[in-house]
Amino acid sequence: MKEMKFENALAKLEKLVEELEGEEVSLEESLKKFEEGINLVRFCTKKLEEVEKKIEILVKEKEGKTKKKPFSPDEDK
Secondary structure: OOOOOHHHHHHHHHHHHHHHHHOOOOHHHHHHHHHHHHHHHHHHHHHHHHHHHHHHHHOOOOOOOOOOOOOOOOOOO
């Protein structure tokens, strides 16, 4: 799963959720899909944490202190 892109993992997770919510699946199949979903959630969470760390590095102040700023899409306008 390490070679998977975040967007692909998220799309796959969304599909699994839809399948679990909408389809009549056996208990064993539901458990397999649930386990796969948990692994995808962990993968996506790890990727998001990595990106957050990179953003914090980019936002460091001159003194070397990290300044966390909330994301605002309107800030550049």
